[in-house]
């Protein structure tokens with residue numbers, strides 16, 4: 001439950017329809033892009049690991065290191081928001097297979113998250129309204145049933161694939177496509 005006032009999702013939605021090639025519950029989602037700060041092998045990155053859960057969810061976890069501090073000994077709020085962006089984006093990308101970017105991300109920080117702790121994040125698809133995809137997540141401390149430390153909800157907006165080549169790095173995009181072909185990920 002969010003502390004931000006207002007109903008969620010804020011518009012009338014349709015139930016999410018999983019892509020026919022969406023990975024089955026239990027599937028390890030691996031690294032979607034080696035240079036991704038959220039899940040890639042980036043020094044100081046979050047190294048978030050995700051797998052498909054039941055009921056249109058993605059389960060992710062990451063361990064807070066000294067590289068992630070804001071206040072001494074505590075995770076930086078912006079980095080926690082980053083972890084949720086990644087977990088929510090992974091749910092959208094893997095379960096719906098619709099290219100999308102974060103349009104809006106809200107986070108509620110409920111408990112401090114100390115260095116050394118592991119955050120267990122469950123991200124779920126809430127619904128869609130045309131190009132708009134609504135998702136939300138809870139992050140629990142140190143166990144899948146631990147106390148909720150952070151909650152988030154986000155709006156992802158579906159874009160054409162040219163969004164990434166126009167605004168991003170076409171060569172990196174080609175590397176990503178190559179990695180997906182190697183891992184036999186069907187679009």
Ligand SMILES: CCCCCCCCCCCCCC(=O)SCCNC(=O)CCNC(=O)[C@H](O)C(C)(C)COP(=O)(O)OP(=O)(O)OC[C@H]1O[C@@H](n2cnc3c(N)ncnc32)[C@H](O)[C@@H]1OP(=O)(O)O
Pocket residue numbers: 032038085086087088089090093094097100101102103104130131132155157159185
């Ligand atoms: C197999 C594959 C696996 C892949 C795994 C992937 C894992 C990935 C994990 C990584 C995850 C990391 C992910 C990242 O880091 S994504 C990086 C961070 N995000 C961005 O860079 C996005 C930048 N923004 C844009 O490009 C544009 O603004 C977008 C594309 C979002 C919309 O511009 P566009 O001109 O195209 O469309 P529009 O403006 O008509 O908007 C469309 C609709 O949306 C509504 N709207 C928009 N914004 C908001 C808002 N803030 N609050 C409320 N509503 C908002 C808007 O009212 C409209 O609604 P309606 O009027 O139609 O009703």
